[in-house]
Amino acid sequence: MNFANLVRQHWAALRALLVLTVILGLAYPVVIWLVAQIPGPNDKANGSLIEVDGKLLGSSLIGQAFTDADGNPLPQYFQSRPSAAGDGYDPMATSASNLGPESIVDTPDKSSLLTLVCERSAAVGDLEGVDGTRPFCTGGGVGAVLSVIGPRDARGNVVNPTRVISVNEPCGTTQAPLLDTYEGVRVECRQPGPEGDAYSIGQIVPIRGSAPADPAVPADAVTASGSGLDPHISIAYADIQVNRVAKARGVSRAEVQHAVAAHTDGRFLGFFGEPTVNVVELNLALDRAQ
Known part of the structure; x- marks a missing residue:
């Protein structure tokens, strides 16, 4: 390919670029904007x-x-x-x-989705004078979740628990643990510090509780x-x-x-x-x- 042909090809490409830039980059957006300003749809086009x-x-x-x-x-x-x-x-x-259905255990610096839902439901119930309880929530408005510690069967389920911890109810709160006992074992509150991390070796068990299946506080009020x-x-x-x-x-x-x-x-x-x-x-x- 000689130099003259190379120049002609590049010049044709440049002209196509300039024409398409004017049509699609300037003229088209201006036309669409003018159409959007027609009385009626202009309110929505401008952001309602x-x-x-x-x-x-x-x-x-x-x-x-x-x-x-x-x-x-x-x-x-x-x-x-x-x-x-x-x-x-x-x-x-x-x-x-970005919290999903498996977010049920609180950490020291972040509440789980379950606890957020429970807290919001209790708060809405108090504000509106309706029953704010919902399944898998404690009376104190946190996720009702136990860590059940003990030997496990072939499926990984704990049999004959030796210790049970209410993982979302730290010790020192005014609320009693969500249950007194679980399968005959006294339910403990979660201790602060490294001792409180003992729950991680147990099987995490959400507790349904006695709240109605159809809560008075709807889902969009808490999510x-x-x-x-x-x-x-x-x-x-x-x-x-x-x-x-x-x-x-x-x-x-x-x-x-x-x-x-x-x-x-x-x-x-x-x-x-x-x-x-x-x-x-x-x-x-x-x-x-x-």
């Missing part, structure tokens, strides 16, 4: 922003924490589901907790969404908050229920998923009504 009296309050697509400076729930507002995104609902740190930004809650979670919000605002339960219904989104395409309530829009509507 919520403004009141010229003040930006957030987006109807991103959840918010309706709490005071100390993190306590504000009684006049519906509460969102938990968030693991940064300090909560941070679009720059959208994420999940975060995958993105950590979801502004929606289930109708069940909204329902148990109605009495508290109505009392705090000095309005009737029927008025609050009407607001909930007005901000409930149905199933996608009529059959995908479950109906949900947008907490951000609902709380804003209640503020506007007053």
